[in-house]
Amino acid sequence: MSAQVETPARIPVMIPWLGEEEAQAAADAVLSGWVAQGPRVAEFERVFAERVGAEHGIAVSSCTTALHLALVALDLGPGDEVVVPSLSFIATANAVRYVGAEPVFADVEPATGNLTTLTVDAVRTARTKAVIVVHQGGVPADVDALRAACADWDIALVEDAACAIGSTVGGKSVGHGALLAAWSFHPRKVITTGEGGMVTTDNAQWAQRLRRLREHGMNASAAQRHASSKPILESYLEVGYNYRMTDVQAAIGLVQLGKLDEMVVRRRALAARYDDLLRDVPGLSPVRDPAYGQGNFQSYWVLPAEDFPVSRDDLLAALAEAGISARRGIMASHLEPAYAGHPFAPLPVTERISRDSLILPLFHTMTYDQQDRVVAVVRDQARR
Template sequence: MDELNIPYCLPEIGEEEIAEVVDTLRSGWLTMGPKTIAFEEQIAAYTGAKYAVAVNSCTAALHLSLLAYGIGRGDEVITSPYTFASTGNVIVHSGARPVFADIQRDTFNIDPEKINEAITPKTKAIIPVHFAGQPCDMKEIQEIADDHNLVVIEDAAHAIGAEYRGKKIGSLSDATCFSFYATKNMTTGEGGAVTTDDQKIADKMRILRLHGISKDAWKRYSAQGSWYYEIEECGWKYNMTDIQAALGIHQLRKLDGFVATRRKYAEMYSAALRDLEGVVTPVEKEGRKHVYHLYPVLVNEMNRGDFIREMAEMGIGCSVHFIPLHQHPAYQKLFECMKGDCPNATWLYEHEVSLPLYPKMSLMDLESVISCINRVMYD
């Protein structure tokens, strides 16, 4: 086998994005301006939501959503432990307490039955995390929320383009938060967005994303704007820039194509690996459109660390998603979490490996990854 160099992930950036960024640089609108506004309109239209608010990260999107819905000190927010740091951290920064409900072993997604068990009189919101790009059990989660008058804020960092029962993620709940980080299914380099059907919530997030002032840069410095502004609330510097939006406008146009390639490659991985002893491939639940931001497999017959090391020695980049939040020192110290909490999350973490999967991969790259897995497992 020739020497390989297949990284875990690479973004797909074309000439259209480059030209749009150059146009932005020449326009003079480097911060939030007309292209950010256009990008927001396109995100709303794509997801089927009434409003979209573009921000500088999914972390900012989650934080603003909690604040806009009044989640704060003394409240509890139920979420998955099987997620990146931002999901739990924003709950802490809002003043609330994160409560972790264990996940399903087949999907890595939060288990609605565990949500029900975790509800207390202090519970105010649920943050389901669509792990790897597969939608959670949103019908069951929304029914629980309706029964207990809870807000549902989806962490869809992995799930732009995904569908649940024929509807796009982004149009199902109170608010949905997306990531456009460099490794995601579409990218603005850094960036994110919130979708919602509630105009008051959208307006509040627009105020909070830019220091809490009454007018953004477009409203102050465009030909139709005015220099005068007032600070309505003490907000944050969470806005997206037109440079980022310039990338996003074209990435969004290409997203369905990106997703089609990811799904094709995922099917090829599954066909080649599902009968391989010691490897468990991901499932796609009925009524869902999985967008495969990740292709997570479970390695059961050998040490996970050895598997990743041997793949790296052959030139294949793999990763692990995620170290469950309840296992991190900060959450153990602040909230008395124990490593034995959430046993499904703990078990899956000990066996999970994310294989390379991105549109820039070639079919030969994919076949090389499969060949290397067979060598690691059987040689």
Template sequence: MEEKLAINGGTPVRKEFLQYGRQYIDDEDISKVVEVLKGDYLTTGPYVREFEKAIANKVGSKYAVAVTSGTSALHCATLAAGLEKGDEVLVTPMTFAASANCILYVGATPVFVDIEENTGNIDVSKIEEKITYKTKAIIAVSYRGNPVKIDKIMDIAKKHNLIVIEDAAHAIGAKYKDSYVGNNANMTIFSFHPVKHITTGEGGAITTNDKELYRKLIEVRSHGITRNVDIMENKDDPWYYEQIDLGYNYRMPDINAALGASQIKKLDSFIEKRKELATLYSSMLKGNQYVTLLEDTEDGFNSEHIYVIKLNLEKLNCTRREIFSALIKENIGVNVHYIPVYFHPYYRKLGYKRGICPVCEEFYERIITLPLHVSMNRDDVISVIKALDKVFKYYSIEA
């Protein structure tokens, strides 16, 4: 007898709702935050420097700058790169809107480059055809935690004298050819939102090996103000500081940095757990006629931020929306990452039209994100697979 779907009044596979992502906070994390609350510094203080040092040490970069979010990290990077009105910046549409919004923040123009259908990352072979005399930078997103082919992107950038910003909001702890993400692009940004590998509540960071870019990042993070006497006009008064550019207040509070400094110590174990869960998903879904599994970049190490599958809708008598709704009713917290950026009404008002990245658009129509976070266990993954099987069986064209 066919099992009745929860959406049709049947019993859900799970009693409790399984979120697609969430933070993991332990007593050590809490004690570090309490320590700050009892101390002298609530805003930018010693824990910010400790956290920045830990990030740089982890990825192997010379410098790291902590800021208030992944979005502000992107904004700081575009400012440090000197992007302005009239410039064009290449970016993938398969990402959160911030990856392109940061280009608009500085008055430049996003130019969308299509993706690889098997990974969701920017298609390196399509980059050069989008380069014009106005092109000044590339923002390459390491989607899902799977690293982009940064060596090939950097080669193109050097050929055309472009800045490369790697958006690694998904990819702290990922590697490409044995080098950690964060140590190869001109600048790399990370996000510490609660659904990411580690969290600071809200927060982000930029890493770089370029001393001049680091100086600019420090300035734009804090109002464009400096106390560096080497570049100040007034070098005499000990209290003096100067605003030398237009910056923003993107300083990370010590409260957030203390949480991050504690969390980053657990990053490797978090990634190991995510890898175990992702591997279990892949082993249980391998050969499933209703699903196509995404691939990882050759010579890359995926740090597994999200687990995305593509639905073989031609084998199902339903839409992606029906699958999504049915799984939610089974208490499986699925999601979709992402709506192509230029689909959004704001970008349509700017003149962007559907059809400019056909691979991305077809990719979007089929993807669905399954739950993946450190608080999950093997039984949680099995429950997701059971729910998928239940829903697929109901909607199969063979039913």
């Protein structure tokens, strides 16, 4: 009988870096008897805000709800327009519709996949009240230029930093100095709480209102009522939402945040190794740091040239056949059925990146052998 050949284990596109410390933190929260929003959420908010250089953090159930609350804080509604990139997860545009405003899709620059002052200026109108800039895949946008332009135009700039914890602009954390920034802790992100999000801001009045809104508009939180020695009869000051984070999630988040620096160093090292191994592959452009900042490489995406020997989808199929999970690049929201009939200006860069780019596996525990397997398939397809 011939010896059985062992099939290599499948390589995932992403695995969160979780371990015994997170498991113990979650267990401690459960054993404390306080599993809903409570003291661990408050601590996570404080530590996270301090990390990104913001005065206030408001923990919520997801980045989508964080974006929604950020737009509520700006009192946006019907008749208002908000400029957004189509090249983003659809939640960016959807949050605008949640408040009754209209998303206006802008194109992005090829190098970073991000909005610029020029792409925003090309689509803004007299009805434009805000811009949502996305730090796409952890690649920081040029927020200094965008903040200055938005100030001149008298419109608000909201930062969708879903993927960007650990990324920097000018040596400072993404989110530092932001009017409002929204963050994600989904398992595909660098740090995770399973699900969860955060709004950060320097505006104390907004922070106070957002804390109420995430908890049905109550003027006194459950934690405040629990801590009081006297009965508190709460009032509901406006129509709010149930957007709370749990203490179990926050306990995990605190551990994850303590690992952030190590995670970013490792991800950047793996990305640099990808760069070296793929450098001589013709017609393949990898994502890179912009001149003004550094990314966390939440995603390592590559853009094959239009004359690359195989299509993006064929390359994805070849990787899958070799036991490697890759993903298509960032979606173009304006092409999704949810936005059928929605008007938009030409978006050639968005459509090119969305059609042809793909995301290669990258995660903290990735081995060089796994990376070599990915690269071997890409190189083989490039020779066809």
